[in-house]
């Protein structure tokens with residue numbers, strides 16, 4: 001039975017459900033508090049729950065909230081999985097670490113980015129000064145953030161963006177949106193140092209993952225792709241055993257980031273995947289075999305998502321004096337493009353998330369001993 005009661009529209013309710021699910025299976029929660037508060041003065045924290053043998057050599061890490069607002073759906077997947085633990089036990093030598101709302105500020109404020117306007121999924125670059133070099137972003141930046149929420153002025157910026165997109169060509173426009181280190185107030189910004197959530201992740205890995213031999217990561221996202229379908233994407237390099245294992249576990253219903261790059265004609269896709277959280281974990285655990293994976297649950301078309309994202313960017317750049325109802329409408333719209341309030345969508349998500357978890361648990365359990 002699929003229980004859609006695991007879904008929430010606010011961080012606080014999602015967190016309560018997650019903590020309750022942990023309590024129902026008598027597991028302790030390791031919470032790390034954030035200094036900032038949510039829009040209704042809610043306390044913000046990252047919560048981690050470890051399931052299974054702390055000495056197990058195989059660990060599955062499931063993360064929600066890398067892209068803030070997308071984390072409400074990730075939270076539902078995590079709570080649903082925890083709740084079913086009453087009926088199923090983990091195989092020998094397999095443990096699971098659930099990390100709830102790694103970017104709690106973004107989840108609570110219904111933003112994709114964090115408290116520093118950083119896209120956490122671009123923040124795991126080396127921070128040696130070079131950053132993500134993306135000359136195309138500078139060409140679209142001024143049109144990406146509208147100067148007005150609606151009316152004629154908004155229409156003018158939207159038209160200007162459409163024009164530059166047409167001029168650059170679709171491939172270049174898409175590359176422009178892959179990440180950048182040049183505009184701290186812009187979209188897809190990498191940050192110039194590891195942000196709070198990045199440091200918290202490291203701390204959690206130091207506590208729970210350092211001694212593991214095989215680690216499979218599932219970072220939960222929503223937005224891109226076919227409505228309701230959860231596409232598994234793996235960021236390991238071609239020819240590596242980790243990529244082959246993932247293929248064996250997930251079959252044809254899996255893609256790799258290299259394939260995505262080729263599909264869209266990106267010249268050097270790895271320059272952009274380098275900053276992703278799932279690749280960051282691989283760098284943080286150099287002694288383990290790490291399968292860097294994620295699930296992307298599709299919602300609506302990219303243009304619809306981008307329109308909501310641009311209104312959100314307007315709100316934070318220019319909208320501090322906007323009426324309360326405008327602010328709420330923008331937050332509501334952003335939530336809806338990342339978590340459609342539709343029964344069919346939510347059923348598809350929980351079904352698929354449960355399936356991928358089962359495949360991962362069985363897959364990692366059946367790997368030969370190292």
Ligand SMILES: [Zn+2]
Nearest residue numbers: 067070221222
């Ligand atoms: Zn995402």
